Amino acid sequence: xxxxxxxxxxxxxxxxxxxxxxxxxxxxxxxxxxxxxxxxxxxxxxxxxxxxxxxxxxxxxxxxxxxxxxxxxxxxxxxxxxxxxxxxxxxxxxxxxxxxxxxxxxxxxxxxxxxxxxxxxxxxxxxxxxxxxxxxxxxxxxxxxxxxxxxxxxxxxxxxxxxxxxxxxxxxxxxxxxxxxxxxxxxxxxxxxxxxxxxxxxxxxxxxxxxxxxxxxxxxx
Amino acid sequence: xxxxxxxxxxxxxxxxxxxxxxxxxxxxxxxxxxxxxxxxxxxxxxxxxxxxxxxxxxxxxxxxxxxxxxxxxxxxxxxxxxxxxxxxxxxxxxxxxxxxxxxxxxxxxxxxxxxxxxxxxxxxxxxxxxxxxxxxxxxxxxxxxxxxxxxxxxxxxxxxxxxxxxxxxxxxxxxxxxxxxxxxxxxxxxxxxxxxxxxxxxxxxxxxxxxxxxxxxxxxxxxxxxxxxxxxxxxxxxxxxxxxxxxxxxxxxxxxxxxxxxxxxxxxxxxxxxxxxxxxxxxxxxxxxxxxxxxxxxxxxxxxxxxxxxxxxxxxxxxxxxxxxxxxxxxxxxxxxxxxxxxxxxxxxxxxxxxxxxxxxxxxxxxxxxxxxxxxxxxxxxxxxxxxxxxxxxxxxxxxxxxxxxxxxxxxxxxxxxxxxxxxxxxxxxxxxxxxxxxxxxxxxxxxxxxxxxxxxxxxxxxxxxxxxxxxxxxxxxxxxxxxxxxxxxxxxxxxxxxxxxxxxxxxxxxxxxxxxxxxxxxxxxxxxxxxxxxxxxxxxxxxxxxxxxx
Numbered sequence: 107x108x109x110x111x112x113x114x115x116x117x118x119x120x121x122x123x124x125x126x127x128x129x130x131x132x133x134x135x136x137x138x139x140x141x142x143x144x145x146x147x148x149x150x151x152x153x154x155x156x157x158x159x160x161x162x163x164x165x166x167x168x169x170x171x172x173x174x175x176x177x178x179x180x181x182x183x184x185x186x187x188x189x190x191x192x193x194x195x196x197x198x199x200x201x202x203x204x205x206x207x208x209x210x211x212x213x214x215x216x217x218x219x220x221x222x223x224x225x226x227x228x229x230x231x232x233x234x235x236x237x238x239x240x241x242x243x244x245x246x247x248x249x250x251x252x253x254x255x256x257x258x259x260x261x262x263x264x265x266x267x268x269x270x271x272x273x274x275x276x277x278x279x280x281x282x283x284x285x286x287x288x289x290x291x292x293x294x295x296x297x298x299x300x301x302x303x304x305x306x307x308x309x310x311x312x313x314x315x316x317x318x319x320x321x322x323x324x325x326x327x
Numbered sequence: 328x329x330x331x332x333x334x335x336x337x338x339x340x341x342x343x344x345x346x347x348x349x350x351x352x353x354x355x356x357x358x359x360x361x362x363x364x365x366x367x368x369x370x371x372x373x374x375x376x377x378x379x380x381x382x383x384x385x386x387x388x389x390x391x392x393x394x395x396x397x398x399x400x401x402x403x404x405x406x407x408x409x410x411x412x413x414x415x416x417x418x419x420x421x422x423x424x425x426x427x428x429x430x431x432x433x434x435x436x437x438x439x440x441x442x443x444x445x446x447x448x449x450x451x452x453x454x455x456x457x458x459x460x461x462x463x464x465x466x467x468x469x470x471x472x473x474x475x476x477x478x479x480x481x482x483x484x485x486x487x488x489x490x491x492x493x494x495x496x497x498x499x500x501x502x503x504x505x506x507x508x509x510x511x512x513x514x515x516x517x518x519x520x521x522x523x524x525x526x527x528x529x530x531x532x533x534x535x536x537x538x539x540x541x542x543x544x545x546x547x548x549x550x551x552x553x554x555x556x557x558x559x560x561x562x563x564x565x566x567x568x569x570x571x572x573x574x575x576x577x578x579x580x581x582x583x584x585x586x587x588x589x590x591x592x593x594x595x596x597x598x599x600x601x602x603x604x605x606x607x608x609x610x611x612x613x614x615x616x617x618x619x620x621x622x623x624x625x626x627x628x629x630x631x632x633x634x635x636x637x638x639x640x641x642x643x644x645x646x647x648x649x650x651x652x653x654x655x656x657x658x659x660x661x662x663x664x665x666x667x668x669x670x671x672x673x674x675x676x677x678x679x680x681x682x683x684x685x686x687x688x689x690x691x692x693x694x695x696x697x698x699x700x701x702x703x704x705x706x707x708x709x710x711x712x713x714x715x716x717x718x719x720x721x722x723x724x725x726x727x728x729x730x731x732x733x734x735x736x737x738x739x740x741x742x743x744x745x746x747x748x749x750x751x752x753x754x755x756x757x758x759x760x761x762x763x764x765x766x767x768x769x770x771x772x773x774x775x776x777x778x779x780x781x782x783x784x785x786x787x788x789x790x791x792x793x794x795x796x797x798x799x800x801x802x803x804x805x806x807x808x809x810x811x812x813x814x815x816x817x818x819x820x821x822x823x824x825x826x827x828x829x830x831x832x833x834x835x836x837x838x839x840x841x842x843x844x845x846x847x848x849x850x851x852x853x854x855x856x857x858x859x860x861x862x863x864x865x866x867x868x869x870x871x872x873x874x875x876x877x878x
Contacts, residue, residue, distance in 0.1 A: 115731055129563065131408055135416040167723040191422055191437025195429035195768065232723070239720065257722065261713035265730070266415035274733040276709050277556075277675055279412035281563045284553025288677050290518040291670040300671075300734075309667055309732065309798055316728035324723055 107272050110264075111170045114273035115300040121271045121278040124296060128279040136279060139267050143178035148185035149201065155181070157208040160224040164231050164324070165260045174270060179263035180204075190258060194251045204259075207252050210245045211235075232324020275300070333546065336492045340386060343547025345576035352407040352565050354576060362582045366615055370394040372867075373604055373617035375591045375632065378447015379856040380840035381623030382570025382578075383490070387864030389583035396584045396615055398606055400628075401444030403587035404571060410561035414710045417560040420444070420451045424766070426627065427756045431772035434658050434806045438559075441627065441809075445587055446571030448625065449853055451559050453680040454539040454567050455703060456496050456854040458487050460504030462689055463848035470690045472697045472776065473746050474655075474845040477817045477826035480505060486858035491538075494568040495546055496854075498537020503685040511543040517554065517677020522668065522737040523704040524682055526795030534684045540568035540853070541678060556675045556706060567678070570857075589613075592764055594620055594636045594645055594836065601836040607762055619867070623840040623860070626656050626809035630753040630842065631767045633813070633823075646813070646832040649820045653753035653812050657847045658771065660743030660781045661807030663705060664788035665715050666797030671734045674706040687787065688849050696779035698744040701849040702788060705740040709733060718803040739791060741784035742807065742849045745777045753812055771806075810852050812842040828863040839863050 107120035122140070125133050147155055155177060162176045163169065183189075184201045197203050208223075214234045215223040223231060241249035264270055271278050277285070277297065287294050321327040337344060347354050364370050371393040374381045378399075385397040401422075404410065411417060422441035428434055442448030461480035466473035484505065497511035513536035516524065520536070527534045541552045552566040565572055575585060586608070593605040601620040606613055622629050630653035634644040644652050684702040691699065707715065709730070715738070716729040750772060755765040773781075781804070789800045816822025819831035824843050830836045839860040841852050 113727065113731070129407075129412065132411040132413050132416070135411050135413055165722050165726075167727045188418065189423055189425070189437075190435070191424065191441060192426045192428050192435055194433055195427050199425075235722075239722070257717040258714070261717060261726075262415055262710045265709040265713050266413075270730075271709065273727075274709060274730050275673075276733060277673070280553075280555035280557065281412035282553065284555040285676040286554075288515060288517040288554060290521055290668070290672050293671070293673070297673075309669075309735070312728060312732070313725070313799075316725045320724040 108172055108269045109273040110168060110172065110174050110269050112172070115302065116272065116275040116298050117301050119272050119275060119298040121268050121276070124278060127283045129281050132279045132281060136268060143175045147178065147181045149181045154205060154208050156224040157211055157222070160231060161208070161211060161235070161256065162260050164228065164235055165256060166264050167320070169228065169323070172269070174264050174267040176260060176263040180259045183259065196248055197251045197255070200255065203247065203252070203255055206246065207255070228323055229325035232326050236324065236326040339489065340493045340574065340577045341580060342386070342573050342576040343549050345580055346548040346565060346572055348548045352563070353405040357576060357579045361579055362584055364394065364396055364584055366613055369616040369618055370396050371617070372619040372621060373398065373615050374621045374623060375604060376447065376623035376625065376840065377445040377570060377575065377585060378442060378623060378625065378840070379449050379570060379853050380860040381621070382445070382447065382574045383857045383860040384621055384623065384839045384864050385583050386574035386578040387861055388867060389578040389581035391864070391868045394582065395578070396586060396617070398586045398589040398591055398604070399445050400590040401587065403445045403585060404450065404561070406561060406563050406565060410563050412555065412557050412560065412563060414560060414708045417451070420561055424760055425758060426766055427758060427768040428771070429768055430751070430770035434769060434771045436627070436769070439805070440658070440807060441625070445575060445585060446569035449569035450561050450571065452851070452853055453705065454541055454558050454678060455680045455683070455851040456491070456494060456538050456540045457683060457701070457850040458504060458507070459848045459850050459855050460688060463846055466698060466846050470697045474814070476845050477815055483855070483858050483862060486861045487854065489861060490854055490857045493573055494540040495542050496538045496540055497543040498539065499535040501535060501538070502533065503688060509538055513537050514539065514541065514543050514552065514678070514681070517681055518672045519674040519704045519706045519737045520677065520681030522666070522672060522795045523739060523791065526791035526793070527684055529794035530790060532684055532686050532791070534682050536682055539678065539680045541566050552678060554677045556677060556679060556708070558678045558680065590762065591632060592635055592762065594622070594632065596636070596638060596640060596645060596833055599640070599833060601833050619835050619837065621837040621839050623838070625840050626812040626842040627753055627767045627769060629838060629840055630812045631755065634755050635764060641832070646823050646830045646836070648832060651814070651821070651823050654749050655747040655811040655814050655845070656751050656753055656769065656771070656809065657745055657747055657811045658806040659808050659847060659849065660700070660745055660777060660784065661740055662781060662785060662802055662804045663715065663738050663740040664785060664792060664800055664802045665736045665738045666792030666795065667732065667735050667799040668737060668796055669798065672737045673734050674737050675708055677706070679706040685849070687783070694783070696776050696783065698746070698780070699849055700741050700743040700780055700784040702784070702791070703740050703742065705738050707738055715801060715803045719801050737792065739788045741788060742851065743777065743780035743784050744847060744849045746774055747811055747846060748772070748774055808847070808852050810841040810844040810847045813838050814845045815843045816845065827866045828859065837863060
């Protein structure tokens with residue numbers, strides 16, 4: 107079983123092992139996400155790719171291997187113009203908004219830390235990105251809409267990946283098998299209990315721990 | 328004949344029996360043998376859009392002997408080979424052509440509310456099919472807000488009953504609005520639904536399982552639901568209803584022609600009469616002649632098409648002499664509240680639509696606001712659920728920690744009845760799509776009553792989840808469904824179509840989709856859209872295929 111950064115609570119849970127129970131069309135779509143990404147990017151320039159990669163790693167807290175390849179999926183969507191089917195009136199097209207926002211990240215990095223965004227430490231990057239989340243207007247764009255753009259593209263790529271499903275215990279594709287155990291607290295035969303199923307660390311503490319760790323790492327305390 | 332016999336349904340609509348048995352999901356023979364009309368042939372009716380409204384109208388009119396051509400901008404799906412049991416892989420189900428959103432409270436489109444292809448948005452709707460309440464048709468008279476419909480609940484009731492049988496709808500007997508029962512028994516509860524019921528019961532709130540458009544038991548050749556939780560990604564099982572399987576097969580058997588991948592860009596009108604439609608297919612432009620035109624493109628594309636069809640006769644857009652086209656578009660306030668439980672919930676199991684509470688649907692004289700809301704459970708899959716987490720401002724490690732906890736969360740959704748406002752409208756933007764046509768700009772802002780409803784619904788959802796034992800609750804603000812934009816009215820200065828869905832401006836032009844609704848209630852709109860189209864079909868049948876003779 108692989109999980110991003112070897113994080114996760116479901117020891118030994120490997121959704122890919124269930125692939126023989128999936129229909130062929132779904133299997134092809136899901137398994138293709140495990141293949142090595144194409145060597146070349148279609149949309150981002152090399153320079154933009156470095157900034158985008160740093161941003162995506164930061165937002166998704168992908169600080170160590172193995173990492174889900176998110177950059178190529180975002181690049182592919184932007185190259186194909188595969189948007190969510192809308193844009194805010196006060197924002198440019200998604201592809202332009204991505205390019206401009208990457209440029210602005212570099213500008214912020216230069217002004218504050220005297221280097222490119224991807225050359226900043228994670229702590230410095232964190233401060234810049236937190237600054238965007240806290241802002242009302244960020245250069246030519248409403249900060250809230252920039253944030254929405256980044257997180258939508260990042261999360262839809264990351265949580266489409268079987269490694270992320272392993273991490274969160276999601277059951278994955280379920281056709282034609284379906285589910286037979288529909289009760290709270292019960293599992294299918296192939297689903298596994300959490301490592302700390304007895305909940306030795308209460309949920310509130312887990313969140314506090316994650317928040318503290320996030321603040322330290324990203325310098326956003 | 329017993330009450331449980333399907334004989335009468337089959338006599339009216341044989342679709343479920345025209346689907347294949349076994350592993351195939353599409354009756355290819357029926358598609359291959361489809362009747363085809365020449366462009367020059369003046370068909371009785373050309374229908375724009377094959378979703379809830381267009382699909383139902385196509386079936387009804389074809390069965391009545393009309394020659395029908397139905398166009399859809401998207402593909403003609405095969406659930407077996409086109410759809411996947413996967414969230415990200417289902418992106419193609421949504422209308423993702425460019426659109427602009429604006430106003431104080433812009434509404435996300437795409438996967439949220441816009442389908443494409445034969446079956447329309449019902450391909451990816453959750454499956455809830457509640458009726459409107461009788462009060463929904465008279466909100467202005469009763470509550471001094473919204474608008475009165477030119478028809479009453481009783482006018483639609485026989486069509487609600489018909490469509491509920493044809494989907495068919497499964498649920499417990501319904502105590503709210505006009506009390507009624509459903510043709511199929513309620514489905515067993517999944518974990519999310521059970522949490523909802525547990526919390527509501529503790530608070531003394533009534534809930535009912537259903538109503539969902541998924542048969543529970545034998546119905547033609549439809550397969551039984553396998554409770555896999557991917558209703559919003561298109562039902563590969565042929566269990567959840569959409570016109571693709573509930574109405575189009577019967578339409579084909581009665582001589583209708585379906586033309587997929589055909590984007591209509593103009594309704595041609597001369598001397599006050601519709602002559603047909605122009606559309607793009609495979610890069611070429613075509614003109615289909617017709618004696619009657621029915622538009623069923625939903626609340627964004629229907630107004631857009633009318634505005635694109637401006638001409639010398641109609642300089643401000645077709646049917647827009649009174650400036651009504653594109654106005655009074657409504658969405659429901661559909662915030663969702665998630666609750667964290669010590670138990671594993673694993674809400675991704677079982678269909679996301681399960682349980683409904685309509686206790687807060689009607690105006691409560693003790694409150695400061697008018698009208699109300701419904702609560703239903705919904706079960707977002709991981710990508711959608713990640714939006715719940717990022718909506719709290721979480722990112723980085725905190726986002727990951729919340730997501731790692733996914734199996735512990737249950738989610739409720741509200742449907743708040745936002746009021747119709749003139750300022751909430753669809754207009755043409757400067758931006759052009761790949762055909763060179765101006766795209767739609769949908770402007771949306773909430774009024775005070777809307778905001779009060781959101782607040783009230785949020786606190787009810789939080790109370791239910793806490794009563795069920797939630798340790799933490801989080802709420803994401805969002806919207807669902809689209810109606811209005813070409814509303815029906817008693818007079819042309821108040822709306823675009825009359826009580827029979829005929830446009831005031833052009834006597835052989837009809838609109839048969841959700842855009843005709845003057846108010847939206849707190850009910851999911853699919854059943855009402857289909858019922859309105861079925862009612863319109865009966866009216867057209869009585870006009871001897873001309874559309875012009877008064878019934």
